[in-house]
Every structure is written in structure tokens, then in C-alpha cells.
Amino acid sequence: MPQELSLPVPDDFHIHLRQGQDLASYAKSAEQQFGRILVMPNTEPPVNSAESVKKYKAEILAAAPSLKVLLTFKLNKNYTEQELLEMRKNGAIAAKYYPLGVTTNSQDGVSQIEDMYPTIELMEKLDLVLCLHGEEPGVFCLDREKKFLKHLEKLIRIFPKLRIVLEHVSSAEAVERVKSLPQNVAATVTVHHFILTLDDIVGDSLRPQNFCKPIPKLPKDKEVLRAAVFSGNNKFFLGTDSAPHALEKKECLCGAAGIYSAPVAIPILIEEFEKENELALLPNFIAGFGADFYKIPRQNKKVTYIKKEWQVPKIIDGAVPLRAGEVLKWDRK
Ligand code: DOR
Ligand code: ZN
Secondary structure, eight states: SSEEEEEEOOOEEEEOOHHHHHHHHHHHHHHHHHHHHOOOOSSSSOOOOOHHHHHHHHHHHHHHHSEEEEEEOOOOOOOOOOHHHHHHHTTTTEEEEEEETSSSSSOOOBSSSSGGGHHHHHHHHOOOOEEEEEEETTGGGGGGHHHHHHHHHHHHHTTTTOEEEEETTOOOHHHHHHHSSSSTEEEEOOOOHOOOOOOHHHHHSSOOOGSSSOOOOOOOHHHHHHHHHHHHHHHHHEEEOOOOOHHHSSSSSTTOOOOBBBTTEEEEEEEEHHHTTTTGHHHHHHHTHHHHTOOOOOOOEEEEEEEEEOOOOOOOOOOTTTTTTOOEEEEEE
């Protein structure tokens, strides 16, 4: 078993850095783990114009100057081709679709995906990527992703050239669907869906730090997801969906969904891939397939991890991280 591991500097193709006072600490913590990140737009106010894309990127870079920052903007039906081009010029490479009310700051989300088709048609023409929060609102929580898949199928039928990422894929049905659709449909995989099931939220005790959307599901779902990754399928790549919320926002009457995983994501993945004897697959999963899908160059910088136990702090940047208080086996050198 190796004691040192040299890896390509990871990309995170799905991260939340928030806004205002919190932004700097979350951006710095991302900078310690990743070389390049794709930042989600569900901030307050949202990222939904060329101006806001530019401003958000500048704010992130001011806090974390060594990060390569890629942006998303919230999908809505009002964009013109000119605006989409302007957003791209300012650093956006994808639009994020949020159904109404399914997750944090989605009160302005979409109720009819068909209303978005004119914008999506432009995106297909401009080769902008569509990132989907693939959950159907108003359905039993464990079925939301499964019930969304009909929209994914319809999208790819109507827009056959559109590149689509089904974000934070969490159910066996969605994994299988992504596998069976053409190469321009991929999925991000989070560290938490890779290791957690519903049991880790409500099994023995209530663990709000593991509550997120989509909800981690049954053992079978987790196994199917892991099998897809461990098959080396290039449609599945890392997007942590690291989504910090201050402790008091998660542990209250109406707790926020989101798991703060950025500080522990890579050490956990190394441990999991090592357990399965699949460390050789890790470089492509964390720093290859995603870049290829987004048609951006792979990064060639390296980072070394060493086998050294460390205890995850109970709180980081005011938020409870994934695996808080537990001992991890790998650390950055
Ligand atoms: O659990 C989640 N938290 N899922 C999401 O899709 C959004 C995220 C957040 O922004 O807090
Ligand atoms: Zn997210």
C-alpha cells in the first residue's frame, strides 16, 4: 500500500462559495483543495447577468488568486444570444437549471422546463453546457430524481447536440439513464453520495450535517453509483456540491440542505478508492473526465498526499464539515 500519492491537482466541477462575508473563507478553503472550480450561481442575489458573472469571479479571485475559476449562471428564459455570449466572455461556461423550490435559494426556480427551450436552443447553438439540478418538485423526496428523468430524455431528444450534466447524481435509475444516453450527457458525483445513505441522516440519530439535496438514498443506489465510477466510465466525474451553511442555519426549525465537503473531499476519495483497490482510476475522476467533457485542457500540475491520520475539525469556517470529528487517513503533504 502506498504511503505517498502524487495526483493531478483536482478540479471540482460543482461547488458553492456563497456571497458576502462568507465568500472569502469558502473560496480560500476551496483553493487549498482544488486547482480549478466550477462555481454555482444560487447566491443572493443570483448570478444571472454578464455583470454579475464578472463581479462574482472578481470577488472569488480576490480571496483565492491561485484558483482557476469557472462560472455558471442561473438559467432563465430572458437571455438573448448577445447576453449569453457576454456571460461566456466573462467566464461562464454553463447555465444551471433549478426547478422551483427544490433546494437552497431556488425560490426563483423554474416551474416549466419547456419555458426554457428558447434559451436552451441558443445554448445548444453556442455550445454552452446545461447543468441540471435533476429533481421533480412536489414528489416524495426519495423519488424526485427518478421522476425528473423524463425531462432529461426529452431535452436530449429535442436538443441532440446540447451538452448536459446531471448534477450530483444520487439514484440507481439516474446513473443507469446517464450511462445509456449519448456521450454529450454526463453526471457529476459528489463525495457524500459516494459514501452516505439515508441511514447517515436519520438512521440511528439525526445528523443535520449530512442533510442535502438530492437526499442520499438507499444502499443499492450508492452501490450502483460507486460501480459506475469504479468502472472508469468517463461520463462520471467529481463535482463535490460542497455547500456550506453556518451551523445555526442547519440546526434549527427549518434546516438548510447542503454538506460542507470541500475540506475533506480528496482525502475521503483517496481512502475510498484505496479500499476498492482502484487508486489508478482516481486521477481521471478528479482531474480528467470533467475537463474533457467541458472541452477545457487538463491541468498538468501535481499535488502529493501522504498517509497520515488527522482529525476533521468539528467546525470549519462556521460550518460543520462532512465527517466532522472523525479521523481520516490521508492528508495533503
Ligand atoms: O444540498 C444542497 N445544497 N443541494 C443543492 O442542490 C444546493 C446546495 C446549496 O446551495 O446549499
Ligand atoms: Zn449544488
